[in-house]
Amino acid sequence: MYRTVVNRILLTKNTGGGRRCLLRFPDLRTAVTSSRFSTTTEPQTSPNRPLNPADSSTSSSSTSFQTSSGAGDIPRQERKNPPAEYQGEQARVLQASLRHVLRLGWSEEAMIAGAKEVGISPSIVGSFPRKEAALVEFFMDDCLQRLIDRIDSGEELQDLIPSQRIYKLVRFRLEMQAPYISKWPQALSIQAHPLNVSTSFKQRAMLVDEIWHAAGDEASGLDWYVKRTVLGGVYSTTEIYMLTDSSPEFRDTWLFLDNRVKDAFDLKKTIQEATYLAEAVGAGMGSSLQGFVGKVIQR
Amino acid sequence: MALRLVTKNLSSRISPKLCSASLLHSHATSFGFKEVREEEKSQMVGKVFSNVASNYDLMNDFMSGGLHRLWKDRLVSKLSPFPGMKHLDVAGGTGDVAFRILESVNSIKRRALQDPLNDDLQEEIRIYVCDINPNMLDVGKNRALEKGLGEDKSLVWVQGDAEALSFEDNSMDGYTIAFGIRNVTHIEKVLSEAYRVLKRGGRFLCLELSHVDIPVFKELYDFYSFSVIPRLGEIVAGDRESYRYLVESIRRFPPQEKFASMIADAGFQKVEYENLVGGVVAIHSGLKI
Numbered sequence: 360m361y362r363t364v365v366n367r368i369l370l371t372k373n374t375g376g377g378r379r380c381l382l383r384f385p386d387l388r389t390a391v392t393s394s395r396f397s398t399t400t401e402p403q404t405s406p407n408r409p410l411n412p413a414d415s416s417t418s419s420s421s422t423s424f425q426t427s428s429g430a431g432d433i434p435r436q437e438r439k440n441p442p443a444e445y446q447g448e449q450a451r452v453l454q455a456s457l458r459h460v461l462r463l464g465w466s467e468e469a470m471i472a473g474a475k476e477v478g479i480s481p482s483i484v485g486s487f488p489r490k491e492a493a494l495v496e497f498f499m500d501d502c503l504q505r506l507i508d509r510i511d512s513g514e515e516l517q518d519l520i521p522s523q524r525i526y527k528l529v530r531f532r533l534e535m536q537a538p539y540i541s542k543w544p545q546a547l548s549i550q551a552h553p554l555n556v557s558t559s560f561k562q563r564a565m566l567v568d569e570i571w572h573a574a575g576d577e578a579s580g581l582d583w584y585v586k587r588t589v590l591g592g593v594y595s596t597t598e599i600y601m602l603t604d605s606s607p608e609f610r611d612t613w614l615f616l617d618n619r620v621k622d623a624f625d626l627k628k629t630i631q632e633a634t635y636l637a638e639a640v641g642a643g644m645g646s647s648l649q650g651f652v653g654k655v656i657q658r
Numbered sequence: 659m660a661l662r663l664v665t666k667n668l669s670s671r672i673s674p675k676l677c678s679a680s681l682l683h684s685h686a687t688s689f690g691f692k693e694v695r696e697e698e699k700s701q702m703v704g705k706v707f708s709n710v711a712s713n714y715d716l717m718n719d720f721m722s723g724g725l726h727r728l729w730k731d732r733l734v735s736k737l738s739p740f741p742g743m744k745h746l747d748v749a750g751g752t753g754d755v756a757f758r759i760l761e762s763v764n765s766i767k768r769r770a771l772q773d774p775l776n777d778d779l780q781e782e783i784r785i786y787v788c789d790i791n792p793n794m795l796d797v798g799k800n801r802a803l804e805k806g807l808g809e810d811k812s813l814v815w816v817q818g819d820a821e822a823l824s825f826e827d828n829s830m831d832g833y834t835i836a837f838g839i840r841n842v843t844h845i846e847k848v849l850s851e852a853y854r855v856l857k858r859g860g861r862f863l864c865l866e867l868s869h870v871d872i873p874v875f876k877e878l879y880d881f882y883s884f885s886v887i888p889r890l891g892e893i894v895a896g897d898r899e900s901y902r903y904l905v906e907s908i909r910r911f912p913p914q915e916k917f918a919s920m921i922a923d924a925g926f927q928k929v930e931y932e933n934l935v936g937g938v939v940a941i942h943s944g945l946k947i
């Protein structure tokens with residue numbers, strides 16, 4: 360729903376930077392959106408009513424629609440159904456609700472206040488299947504989008520080595536939730552709810568993936584999984600550390616993050632060294648074995 | 659089981675399968691499986707409800723095994739009412755849905771009381787209960803008195819026709835119709851009236867007895883409806899015919915998909931439905947933007 364709007368914008372961006380869209384998993388997004396409809400059936404109707412062309416969200420997404428149709432990896436059903444008007448309205452409500460989160464928490468009340476602010480009947484809150492989870496997920500998507508924008512505009516990242524890039528990107532992302540830090544534990548608990556955990560896990564996977572791409576990683580194979588797991592760990596531990604950090608401007612958090620990223624890259628080196636060592640040992644063993652066998656055969 | 663709102667029913671020419679909405683404008687209509695003229699139909703349905711009003715709750719419990727309470731709870735939880743809401747419950751003469759909404763909002767308020775920052779949740783809710791049949795409204799009013807809600811300004815009892823509501827455009831946050839839309843003559847008229855009175859962002863929710871498609875369960879359900887319910891009606895309420903009308907009118911009602919597309923045609927977006935108990939009842943919902 361509202362997320363598909365965001366997704367579609369995401370997808371357009373991807374086609375711009377050809378390399379990226381190959382490595383990202385696009386089917387994951389379909390999984391995210393389609394999982395919504397598991398319990399309720401939604402006949403995609405209203406064929407006889409034209410979409411309002413004046414509506415900015417509709418028109419912008421329909422253009423992205425056309426540009427992205429060239430890329431072969433876009434889920435089919437998304438192409439057929441351009442986002443309906445209500446998705447734009449829901450997104451507006453959620454956007455406005457974020458301003459009330461500090462006061463009211465990640466809650467239905469914040470969403471009601473948000474709907475009142477944009478002049479829509481708060482009844483619309485009932486149309487979100489998992490109310491406060493929708494708000495948290497919208498925020499996660501929004502942050503990811505902002506991060507991508509920043510990466511795309513990014514002069515900041517050019518002269519940095521990978522570990523510094525990772526550090527910087529994770530910091531950008533975590534800084535976005537700094538204003539909500541007093542309410543963030545609540546958001547985490549909503550994300551950890553069994554009904555929501557699959558979506559939040561996917562969102563984190565997407566985030567970590569984005570960061571690795573921005574850091575210039577083109578790995579494939581087993582390494583791909585290792586890298587993402589490690590970065591996921593670094594991100595989550597730092598996120599948790601941040602919750603209890605009372606230092607000015609989260610200085611301790613950034614120090615902690617820096618150390619964790621360094622650890623991770625050390626780990627990578629260690630693994631590499633271990634591989635070299637194993638290879639060397641193997642080679643050594645091999646040659647001595649060869650020599651031994653050779654001697655045996657000579658006799 | 660729970661039927662309400664009197665007017666008339668669907669046109670007679672509806673084939674049990676899909677049919678185009680234009681056919682609904684015919685002048686003969688159905689009363690259960692019988693065909694009658696439109697004008698007679700509203701009187702006949704009116705008579706049915708006047709007959710059953712006194713035993714209405716008892717029979718609901720008997721026929722659904724108490725399940726209708728859970729279905730109504732589910733309807734209200736899908737609605738997610740909020741303080742300050744203006745809600746219209748059509749065909750809700752006995753107040754079942756209205757009382758539940760009120761209860762749900764009061765519990766939100768009680769929670770909000772503990773949080774002094776949050777004063778915008780203290781607004782009054784207003785629920786308009788609209789029913790065409792005064793006998794059913796009387797049942798609701800009496801129950802409100804029993805519950806000690808007689809003086810409550812949140813509940814407004816209105817006698818009115820769902821096809822021509824007396825409320826202004828864009829005045830309601832929510833619209834529910836529970837076990838009522840089956841009994842009206844022009845479903846599309848009711849839907850377009852619902853669309854008219856709702857505000858932007860307002861939601862339409864409809865709880866209705868619907869169609870079962872699960873093979874063995876369907877046969878059981880049919881046996882139960884045609885053999886058990888009329889007899890039950892005879893024994894408990896002393897009125898076999900009214901309850902035979904009930905089960906027949908359920909079969910006449912458009913199936914879930916068809917009804918969903920009718921809701922969408924009325925202008926609603928995000929039209930969804932949820933089957934409960936395999937389709938014995940379905941909750942349809944739509945959003946007005």
